[in-house]
Amino acid sequence: MVNEELLVFSARDLSPRYEAFSEDDDEHGNPIFLYSSFGYITDEYIAYFGRSNIRKCDLNQKDIRESLKRLPDEDVYPKAPPNITVVSTPIDDDNLFLKRPKLHLDFLGTGLLPKLMLQEAETMELLRRHPHPHIVRYHGCLIKRGRIVSLVLDRLPDTLQHRLEKSAQHFNVENCIRKLTSAVYHLHSLGLAHNDLTPLNIMVNKYDDPVIIDYGSCQPFGSTLITAGTPGWIDEDFTISAEQHDRSALDKIQRWLEERSKVQRQTR
Structure with a gap:
C-alpha cells in the first residue's frame, strides 16, 4: 500500500500515464485494452510506479493508491558524479523546468533509467561549456540523497x-x-x-x-x-x-x- 501522506488525488496527479493495447483487434475492429501504467514522484523525489487493469481516464484515488509501489532510488536515479553542476533550492518554477526521469514499465528494474539520466546530464554539461542560442540552456542538476533527481533547464513557452x-x-x-x-x-x-x-x-x-x-x-x-x-x-x-x-x-x-x-x- 502507498504511504498515506502521498498527495495523489486523481489521475491528473500522475506522470507519465500510459495505456497498453493488444496487437490484435476485437471483433468490432477496436484495439483491445490490456492495462494502464503510471508514475508518481513526490516533492522529495521519491518515485512510485503502478499498474492497473483500469483505463487511465477511469482511475480513482483508491485504484491509484492501491496500485502505486515505491521504487528504490537506485532503480530511478544515478549517483551524482563529483564534477556535476549542482543547482540549489528553491527553484524558480516560473523560469526553470525540472526534467525528471520518465517512469516506464519497460525500464523498471533494468538499470537503464539511471543510465539514461546520467548520460543526458553529461551531455548537458558538455553543452553548458559549449553553449548555443538555440540549444536549451542547462543550469545544472538537482541532487537529493546523493543522486541526480532532476535536470534544471530554461522553461520555454x-x-x-x-x-x-x-x-x-x-x-x-x-x-x-x-x-x-x-x-x-x-x-x-x-x-x-x-x-x-x-x-x-x-x-x-x-x-x-x-x-x-x-x-x-x-x-x-x-x-x-x-x-x-x-x-x-x-x-x-x-x-x-x-x-x-x-x-x-x-x-x-x-x-x-x-x-x-x-x-x-x-x-x-
Missing part, C-alpha cells in the same frame, strides 16, 4: 508543434529552419548527434525562435543508443548515433513546417 497547431500565420519558416540547422551543426561540431529531432522536441521562445530540447538520445557518433528516434520523424529504426538521423529529421521538419504554412494560407 511552447513546443514547435503546439505553436503551429495554434496558428501558422506569420510564422517564419525560413528563420526557424536556419536556426535549427545552426544548432544541429553545432552539436555535430562537438561530435554529437541528437537522434530524436521532432516538433515536440523543439520549443519556441517569445520571438518564435526555435530551441532544441530533450537530449536523452544525444550521444557521440557511433555510440549505441538506449532510446532513439520517434516514429514518423525517422527513415527507419536505428540503434547507433549518427549525423544522418538529424539531417533526415531536419528535412522532414522543414516539409512539415512548409505544409502547415501552406494550409494556413489556403484557409485564410
Whole structure:
C-alpha cells in the first residue's frame, strides 16, 4: 500500500500515464485494452510506479493508491558524479523546468533509467561549456540523497508543434529552419548527434525562435543508443548515433513546417 501522506488525488496527479493495447483487434475492429501504467514522484523525489487493469481516464484515488509501489532510488536515479553542476533550492518554477526521469514499465528494474539520466546530464554539461542560442540552456542538476533527481533547464513557452497547431500565420519558416540547422551543426561540431529531432522536441521562445530540447538520445557518433528516434520523424529504426538521423529529421521538419504554412494560407 502507498504511504498515506502521498498527495495523489486523481489521475491528473500522475506522470507519465500510459495505456497498453493488444496487437490484435476485437471483433468490432477496436484495439483491445490490456492495462494502464503510471508514475508518481513526490516533492522529495521519491518515485512510485503502478499498474492497473483500469483505463487511465477511469482511475480513482483508491485504484491509484492501491496500485502505486515505491521504487528504490537506485532503480530511478544515478549517483551524482563529483564534477556535476549542482543547482540549489528553491527553484524558480516560473523560469526553470525540472526534467525528471520518465517512469516506464519497460525500464523498471533494468538499470537503464539511471543510465539514461546520467548520460543526458553529461551531455548537458558538455553543452553548458559549449553553449548555443538555440540549444536549451542547462543550469545544472538537482541532487537529493546523493543522486541526480532532476535536470534544471530554461522553461520555454511552447513546443514547435503546439505553436503551429495554434496558428501558422506569420510564422517564419525560413528563420526557424536556419536556426535549427545552426544548432544541429553545432552539436555535430562537438561530435554529437541528437537522434530524436521532432516538433515536440523543439520549443519556441517569445520571438518564435526555435530551441532544441530533450537530449536523452544525444550521444557521440557511433555510440549505441538506449532510446532513439520517434516514429514518423525517422527513415527507419536505428540503434547507433549518427549525423544522418538529424539531417533526415531536419528535412522532414522543414516539409512539415512548409505544409502547415501552406494550409494556413489556403484557409485564410
